[in-house]
Each structure stands twice: as structure tokens, then as C-alpha cells.
Amino acid sequence: xxxxxxxxxxxxxxxxxxxxxxxxxxxxxxxxxxxxxxxxxxxxxxxxxxxxxxxxxxxxxxxxxxxxxxxxxxxxxxxxxxxxxxxxxxxxxxxxxxxxxxxxxxxxxxxxxxxxxxxxxxxxxxxxxxxxxxxxxxxxxxxxxxxxxxxxxxxxxxxxxxxxxxxxxxxxxxxxxxxxxxxxxxxxxxxxxxxxxxxxxxxxxxxxxxxxxxxxxxxxxxxxxxxxxxxxxxxxxxxxxxxxxxxxxxxxxxxxxxxxxxxxxxxxxxxxxxxxxxxxxxxxxxxxxxxxxxxxxxxxxxxxxxxxxxxxx
Numbered sequence: 155x156x157x158x159x160x161x162x163x164x165x166x167x168x169x170x171x172x173x174x175x176x177x178x179x180x181x182x183x184x185x186x187x188x189x190x191x192x193x194x195x196x197x198x199x200x201x202x203x204x205x206x207x208x209x210x211x212x213x214x215x216x217x218x219x220x221x222x223x224x225x226x227x228x229x230x231x232x233x234x235x236x237x238x239x240x241x242x243x244x245x246x247x248x249x250x251x252x253x254x255x256x257x258x259x260x261x262x263x264x265x266x267x268x269x270x271x272x273x274x275x276x277x278x279x280x281x282x283x284x285x286x287x288x289x290x291x292x293x294x295x296x297x298x299x300x301x302x303x304x305x306x307x308x309x310x311x312x313x314x315x316x317x318x319x320x321x322x323x324x325x326x327x328x329x330x331x332x333x334x335x336x337x338x339x340x341x342x343x344x345x346x347x348x349x350x351x352x353x354x355x356x357x358x359x360x361x362x363x364x365x366x367x368x369x370x371x372x373x374x375x376x377x378x379x380x381x382x383x384x385x386x387x388x389x390x391x392x393x394x395x396x397x398x399x400x401x402x403x404x405x406x407x408x409x410x411x412x413x414x415x416x417x418x419x420x421x422x423x424x425x426x427x428x429x430x431x432x433x434x435x436x437x438x439x440x441x442x443x444x445x446x447x448x449x450x451x452x453x454x455x456x457x458x459x460x461x462x463x464x465x466x467x
Contacts, residue, residue: 210245221234230268234306248298254277300322310411326396331365332367358397384436
């Protein structure tokens with residue numbers, strides 16, 4: 155066992171001993187600290203081998219590549235061109251759907267020019283819907299059996315689509331888990347806390363439920379998307395509902411990169427307190443709905459297959 159592994163085991167034993175006599179508030183604090191420490195110590199490992207770049211299996215159906223966009227004028231062209239180049243010649247049946255969400259920079263101008271150069275469908279909005287509503291609007295315009303939803307800030311490499319694609323045969327929802335996450339510290343901390351709350355309140359095994367890199371069967375989106383109403387981030391609530399609907403969900407580590415230009419249009423620092431309050435209230439409301447419907451009393455859905463690389467000592 156490595157030194158890091160031994161330290162992790164001792165830390166786990168110490169925390170477990172401490173929780174035996176802890177009150178509920180203290181237990182929650184210890185649990186949060188413990189999970190955060192373990193999440194940092196045990197970062198998901200990604201294979202050093204490059205994925206085989208296609209071809210995609212045509213028998214599994216075509217793929218809609220969907221991009222929700224807001225104020226990404228400096229990076230959206232590179233994002234779309236790189237993904238299109240990766241799909242062309244390797245995926246026999248695909249479409250690109252770009253949904254612009256009330257941008258106030260030159261994003262609309264860039265997309266209008268791109269639509270003349272590439273066979274993409276572009277939808278514009280004069281009003282800002284917000285991230286969650288924009289994603290729901292975007293995926294509703296997809297027409298292929300599979301929907302590949304990608305954040306438009308180019309923090310994921312197009313080539314890593316091939317880490318997800320081979321799992322289409324045996325999975326319903328395939329999540330690209332950031333390995334490791336390359337964001338400012340406050341976003342990493344908030345994401346760990348957010349995912350811990352979802353795991354705690356809904357007894358889920360997933361580690362990155364707010365990922366911006368996901369491949370999903372369209373029929374499942376059509377079934378679940380109309381019920382999404384509590385959380386601002388589409389994928390997190392979608393994953394919770396899909397899990398309790400019994401669908402097969404897999405997390406696959408993929409590389410994540412720091413933003414090359416600009417800043418997030420979702421996590422404004424000035425609005426962090428309000429965002430956190432709204433999301434926590436949303437989690438409680440969704441939990442109340444699940445209890446009312448008796449979902450927690452039913453047989454728990456089977457544990458998902460793991461896409462994590464095992465690099466244990």
C-alpha cells in the first residue's frame with residue numbers, strides 16, 4: 155500500500171470512530187469534510203491511452219450533438235468546428251444543434267456566419283432563459299436516437315467523445331466525469347458540496363452529476379425533461395430522476411481543461427449565496443416530492459456499472 159493509501163485508510167478509520175459518538179449536526183459536518191477530503195485524495199483516474207477515434211456503431215442509431223450557448227463569442231466557433239471535424243467521417247448519422255440563449259456579446263453574429271459554412275441548425279433567443287431552461291430547450295430540438303449535450307466553453311476535448319461512445323450498447327445515460335476538474339477553487343468546492351448533498355439526500359453513487367459532457371438516449375430525455383423543475387442545472391436533476399426511474403447510468407472519466415477565455419456565465423461570484431440557497435431549497439423540494447411519491451420506499455435501483463479506472467495500490 156502506498157503512503158497516500160495508508161493515510162487515506164487511517165483518516166477513514168479516525169473519521170468513522172469519531173462519527174460513532176457524534177450528534178446529527180456534527181455527523182453532517184464530519185461527513186461533508188470526510189467526503190470532500192476523500193474526493194480530493196481519490197481523484198478519478200483517466201486512461202493514459204487515447205481512445206479509438208471511431209467509427210461510431212451505426213446500428214445504435216444517429217447522434218444529435220447539442221450546444222447550449224450564452225455569451226461565448228470568443229470560443230464558440232473553435233468549439234463547434236473542432237467537434238464537427240471529429241464527427242465528420244466517423245459518425246455516419248449526426249446533426250449539430252446550437253441553441254443561443256439571449257447573448258449580449260457577438261455570439262449571434264458568429265453563429266450566423268458559422269451556419270453559412272457548416273450544416274448546423276442554429277436557434278436564437280432574444281431573451282435569456284437561464285442555463286437549465288436553455289438546455290431543456292436545446293435537447294428538445296434534437297431528432298436522433300442519442301443526444302450528446304456539450305457545454306460550449308470548450309473545457310472538454312472533442313476527442314473524448316470516443317470515451318463515451320462505446321458504452322452506448324449497454325448504458326442509457328453516459329456522463330463524462332471531469333478528471334480532474336480544472337476550475338477556480340470556489341467552483342470545485344461548490345461542486346463537491348453540491349454532489350455530496352445529492353448523494354446524501356438521494357442515496358446516489360455518482361460523483362459528477364453536474365457535468366457538461368453527457369451522452370443520453372433521446373427517449374429518456376423526452377420522458378424525464380418535462381419533470382425537471384427544482385434545480386438550475388439540468389444534468390443533476392436529470393440524473394437523480396433517471397436513477398430512480400431505473401435507467402442505467404455510467405460515469406466515465408474524461409479530461410477537463412481550464413477556460414481558455416472569458417469567465418463562467420453560470421456561477422457569478424456576486425450571486426453565489428443566492429445560487430447555493432436556491433439549489434439547496436430545490437434539493438429539499440425534490441426530496442419532498444420523492445417521499446410523497448414513495449420512491450424511497452421502493453426497491454432501490456441497481457448500482458450502476460463503474461467506468462472508473464482502478465488504480466489502487
